[in-house]
Amino acid sequence: QITLKESGPTMVKPTQTLTLTCTFSGFSLSNSGVAVGWIRQPPGKALEWLGTIFWDGDTRYSPSVKTRLTFTKDTSKNQVVLRMTNMDPMDTGTYFCAHRRGGYTSGYYETWFDPWGQGTLVTVSS
Amino acid sequence: QSVLSQPPSVSGTPGQRVTISCSGSTSNIGSNAVNWYQQFPGMAPKVLIYTNSQRPSGVPDRFSGSKSGTSASLAISGLQSEDEADYYCAAWDDDLRGPVFGGGTKLTVL
Numbered sequence: 515q516i517t518l519k520e521s522g523p524t525m526v527k528p529t530q531t532l533t534l535t536c537t538f539s540g541f542s543l544s545n546s547g548v549a550v551g552w553i554r555q556p557p558g559k560a561l562e563w564l565g566t567i568f569w570d571g572d573t574r575y576s577p578s579v580k581t582r583l584t585f586t587k588d589t590s591k592n593q594v595v596l597r598m599t600n601m602d603p604m605d606t607g608t609y610f611c612a613h614r615r616g617g618y619t620s621g622y623y624e625t626w627f628d629p630w631g632q633g634t635l636v637t638v639s640s
Numbered sequence: 641q642s643v644l645s646q647p648p649s650v651s652g653t654p655g656q657r658v659t660i661s662c663s664g665s666t667s668n669i670g671s672n673a674v675n676w677y678q679q680f681p682g683m684a685p686k687v688l689i690y691t692n693s694q695r696p697s698g699v700p701d702r703f704s705g706s707k708s709g710t711s712a713s714l715a716i717s718g719l720q721s722e723d724e725a726d727y728y729c730a731a732w733d734d735d736l737r738g739p740v741f742g743g744g745t746k747l748t749v750l
Contacts, residue, residue, distance in 0.1 A: 551739075560642050561677075561685065561728055561741040574738055610684055616673075616691070623732030624673035624691045625739065630684040 516540035518550075518611050518631035525637045526601050532636060536594040536611030543569055544589040549614040551627055552585070552596050556607040566614060567594055601638045608633040643668065644729050644742035651748040657717040660745045662729030664710050668740055672732040674712040676705055679726045679744075688727070689714060716747070724749045 612627035689705035
C-alpha cells in the first residue's frame with residue numbers, strides 16, 4: 515500500500531522560503547520509472563501542478579514557479595523535499611504530494627497521480 | 641484561468657445520469673491521455689478515471705470516461721448523494737511539459 519504525507523510550516527511570511535517534506539511508503543524513489551509530483555490548491559480554487567521529481571533525480575517544474583522551486587530527494591529516508599523561495603500571499607493554499615503512475619508510451623503521455631497525500635495548508639501572511 | 645475548461649457546476653437528481661465536459665487543445669487532450677479526479681471538501685483528490693476510460697479498482701462502473709479529439713467527458717450514471725463532490729480533469733500538456741488541470745466542476749445532487 516502506497517501512502518504519502520506532507521509536513522512543514524502552516525504559516526510563512528512574505529519573502530520567506532517555504533520548505534515542505536513529503537514522506538512516503540510503499541515504493542522506492544530509487545526504482546526506475548518512479549516519480550513524485552507536487553500539486554497545490556489555493557482556497558476554493560483549482561489544482562495546479564508545481565512539478566515532479568523522478569527516480570534518477572531529474573526534475574520538471576511548472577514555468578509559473580520554476581525560478582523559485584527546488585525539489586530534492588532522500589531515498590534512504592523515503593522523502594522528497596520542496597523548497598519554494600520568495601513566498602507571496604498568492605502562494606497560500608494546500609500543498610499535496612502524490613505518487614505518479616503511468617509514463618510515456620509510443621509518443622503518448624498517460625500519467626496520473628495516485629495516491630495523493632492528505633495535503634498541508636500553507637498560509638502566507640505577515 | 642485553467643488550461644482545460646470545465647463547467648463550474650452541474651447538478652442532477654438521484655438515479656439520473658450526468659456528464660461533465662472537459663475541453664482542451666491539441667497540445668494536451670488532443671495528444672495525450674485524460675484523467676479524472678474526485679475531491680470531497682477538505683480531502684485530497686482521488687483518481688476516478690485514468691488513461692481516458694480506465695477505472696481503478698474500487699471505482700464503481702457508474703463512472704465512465706471518454707475522449708474525442710480535444711475534448712473529454714466524465715459520465716456518472718445512477719447518480720447518488722455520495723457522488724456530490726468536485727471533479728477535475730487533467731492531461732499532460734506537450735507545451736508546458738507537465739500535467740494541466742481543469743478548473744473543476746462542482747456536482748450537486750438535488
